[in-house]
Amino acid sequence: EIVVTQSPATLSLSPGERATLSCRASQNVNSSLAWYQQKPGQAPRLLIYGASNRATGIPARFSGSGSGTDFTLTISSLEPEDFVVYYCQQRSVWPPTFGQGTKLEI
């Protein structure tokens, strides 16, 4: 099973700042990586698929990069509603596995 590790566990920033979230897979997953956002009490929402493609309706301030084992989610200028939890998921090797999440806090 591929282990997916997200860092940091918690990221403290202010609105308007740039956020950089990391995701590392224990084996090569090529570009089969997705990012999700989860607000309190809600289901996750797909942000990025294929490592760098924004899902439908996702604002342009969200971008993804990376391939192989190291990936990054960047939020260019934080809005108040962005301070929630983010998960990455590798989809290359069965079973698909999620990282433990990064909490973005003000």
Added chain:
Amino acid sequence: EVQLVESGGGLVQPGGSLRLSCAASGFSFDTFWMTWVRQAPGKGLEWVANIKHDGSEKYYVASVKGRFTISRDNAKNSLYVQMNSLRAEDTAVYYCARDRGRGYDLWGRGTLVTVSS
């Protein structure tokens, strides 16, 4: 409206059984792989099982294999998971999700399963 709605959660004793349902609407249910993902209280996301659009392939995470059975009824636009021999560690919110092959692009609101005596 395009949506998924889960039901069937509740309180069950260890060793008991529960069947969760997920009703799909607003899209061609029979053309998508479907997935169950769970989230224990205060914890992260865990993939549980998925099923091919025609039901011919099913896969499970190791911790539920032999205890959970995923199924679907395309005529009813519904996804199911039969959960037997439930354990305390199965306590979680269970989400059904549509798999577009590149990510889960549609999620239900989830249904809470609590396994406790």
